[in-house]
Amino acid sequence: MNWIKNWVKRHFSAWRYRRQLSPAKKAATEDWLKQLAQQPPSQLSGASYDVFTYHGEDGIILSLLQHLKEVPATFVDIGAGDCIKSNCANLAVHFNWTGIFIDQEDQQLAIGRNFYKKKIEAGGNIQFITSFVTTENVNQLIRQAGIKGEIGLLSIDIDGNDYWIWKAIDAIQPRIVVIEAKVEFGFRDAVVPYGRHNHHSADKLYNGASVAALQKLGLQKGYKLAGANKQGYNLFFVKQEEVLPAARIEEILDHSETKESFYPATFFDEHLFETSQ
Secondary structure: OHHHHHHHHHHHHHHHOHHHHOHHHHHHHHHHHHHHHHOOOOOHHHHOOOOOOOOOHHHHHHHHHHHOOOOOOEEEEEOOOOOOOOOOHHHHHHOOOEEEEEEOOHHHHHHHHHHOHHHHHOOOOEEEEEOOOOOOOHHHHHHHOOOOEEEEEEEEOOOOOHHHHHHHOOOEEEEEEEEEOOHHHOOOOOEOOOOOOOOOOOOOOOOOEOHHHHHHHHHHOOEEEEEEOOOOOEEEEEEOOOOOOOOOHHHHOOOHHHHHOOOOHHHHHHOOOEOOO
16 A cells, blocks of 8 residues: 555645645745744744644744854755655745755655656756665765755654764754654653664664753754754754753653653663763
8 A cells, every 4th residue: 555655645746735835835934934023932832833844843943044144055854754744845845945855765755856856857956865874874975965064954853863863974064953852761861772773663662862862962062952843852953152042851841742651760671771972
């Protein structure tokens, strides 16, 4: 059945997303941004708004961009999937950002290639790289695409080794980093060791890194935690020097459903973890 779903998405993706692709959708987004500027939310999650994302990430990113100056319109999306339900899709479609979508599943990237075909034919510099991303090859993949130095957005969502991949990246200096955390680890500083086993498809429970671990890694790389989506699993980082308040872990993990998902203490006794370094 998966091949049928992928075939439908590949051939009818533009049709399915015609409302999101329309100029009216961009106009509605810009109107929303004006309203947001007049009444800024107390927490970053209050800027939730979806064009292509599902849990408010599009709005949160645009809200951050309102506060940052001279942001390069370039993205790197690691774990891009079909490149449509992506943290970078709205920027590429409606704001003419350029960049690369990276994923190990070429069938997924084929959906993206079809979706962005007209934009690329019109001169849009959007690239697609099929690769299993490791700490050893991530910088090479980025450099081979001709991207280096300061970029606007780095998104990492590979359901496991996200922490280790971000730690390894030095080819680029993103102004905004979006990365997935394992909120089930609660307030602990916990990281699943690097390896092919550290993936949601290998073990749905034992993978990823906690919010606290990613916050510490961000500090080491010169970033502060600006906030998260309402569920707390997508974290947003900006450079330390940006005039934006740092978020507290307590507010990131305050969602009732998030708290209910915390693993019991026995889980951490039964599995091997590392602390952030």
